[in-house]
Amino acid sequence: MSTILHITASIRGEESVTNALSTTLAEGLSAKTGAQIVTRDLSKNDVPFVSANRFEANLTPAADRTPAQQDLAHFADQLIAELQAADSVVFGVPIYNFGAPASVKAWADMVARAGTTFAYTATGPKGLLEGKKAYLAVASGGTPVGGDMDFMTPWLTFFLGFLGINDVELVYADGIMGEGGEEKIAAAKAQAKEMAA
Numbered sequence: 001m002s003t004i005l006h007i008t009a010s011i012r013g014e015e016s017v018t019n020a021l022s023t024t025l026a027e028g029l030s031a032k033t034g035a036q037i038v039t040r041d042l043s044k045n046d047v048p049f050v051s052a053n054r055f056e057a058n059l060t061p062a063a064d065r066t067p068a069q070q071d072l073a074h075f076a077d078q079l080i081a082e083l084q085a086a087d088s089v090v091f092g093v094p095i096y097n098f099g100a101p102a103s104v105k106a107w108a109d110m111v112a113r114a115g116t117t118f119a120y121t122a123t124g125p126k127g128l129l130e131g132k133k134a135y136l137a138v139a140s141g142g143t144p145v146g147g148d149m150d151f152m153t154p155w156l157t158f159f160l161g162f163l164g165i166n167d168v169e170l171v172y173a174d175g176i177m178g179e180g181g182e183e184k185i186a187a188a189k190a191q192a193k194e195m196a197a
Contacts, residue, residue, distance in 0.1 A: 035088070094139050
């Protein structure tokens with residue numbers, strides 16, 4: 001059975017625009033394809049930040065890890081396995097202070113593993129997760145998505161490409177704290193339904 005990995009990061013729970021947009025996408029894609037949805041909620045803040053010991057453990061081949069390194073690498077192994085198993089990945093990510101939530105950067109640092117999700121080659125890094133599709137559902141209170149102040153959307157798109165995921169579609173509602181915010185959210189929800197149809 002195919003799998004959709006649904007990654008959310010908003011701290012706003014049921015009030016979150018990105019959660020609503022990404023859920024619409026994930027559930028619509030699941031209904032169309034029969035794919036199972038696996039959800040990873042990064043807002044729980046359970047993804048650890050990289051330390052020197054954790055970094056070393058993540059790069060040590062599993063067969064060569066000490067018991068302590070196995071413990072340190074276990075969480076990253078889980079996150080990588082989720083990503084490898086997914087046929088498509090749906091992100092619900094808000095823009096916080098012009099960038100990605102810290103939890104998203106922590107997740108990225110866990111899943112970027114040389115020799116596993118990307119490889120160093122004579123011509124530069126090569127992503128090893130080719131053939132997957134990603135959807136980005138983005139919202140911001142005031143930052144224009146794709147504008148000079150948006151450092152999250154281009155970074156996450158670049159990072160996914162670094163891993164080999166180059167087929168990325170975007171749906172967003174930006175400036176939602178200003179005038180016309182509700183209309184922007186409604187338009188983005190309609191677009192998300194169309195994308196998943």
